[in-house]
Amino acid sequence: MSQETPKPSEAATSAWTSIMRARERLLGAIEADLKMAGMPPLAWYDVLWELARSQDGKLRPYEIEERTLLAQYNLSRLLDRLEREGLVWREVFAEDGRGRWVVLSDAGRKLRERMWIVYAKSIDTHIGCKLAENEAKAIAGLLDRFL
DSSP states (O other): OOOOOOOOOHHHHHHHHHHHHHHHHHHHHHHHHHHHTTOOOHHHHHHHHHHHTSGGGEEOHHHHHHHSSOOHHHHHHHHHHHHHTTSEEEEEETTEEEEEEEEEOHHHHHHHHHHHHHHHHHHHHHTGGGSOHHHHHHHHHHHHTTO
C-alpha cells in the first residue's frame, strides 16, 4: 500500500517561502534597531510585555511560555537573566509551594516602556511605512487564519 505524498500548490509553497523570508528579515531589522538603541533583545520585550499586561503583573513560567514563542529551556535562562538584572523576581505560588510566580518589577516595567519607543518606531519603519492601512489589515486578517 503506497501513500501519495501531499503536494502543495506552487502558490502555497510561494506563500510559505515569502512568509518565512519576511519573518526573518523583519525580525533581523527590529533586533538591529533595538541593539543600535542600546536595548536588549526582542525576547526580553516579549516577556516583559506579557507580564505587564497580565493581572497583577505576574505569570507562572508555563503561562509565559504559552504566550511567547520561547521554548522552555530558553525561557528558563532568560528569566534567570531578567531576575539578575532586577527586571523580574520570583515568588512562591501560595497554593503550591513548589511553583513560582514571575513578577514584573518597576525597573522591568520602565525598561519595557523604553523598549516600546524603539520597537514601535521600528514597526512603523519596516512595516507601517510600506503598507496602506487597508493592506496591513488584510495581511493581519489573512495571517490570523494560521493562529
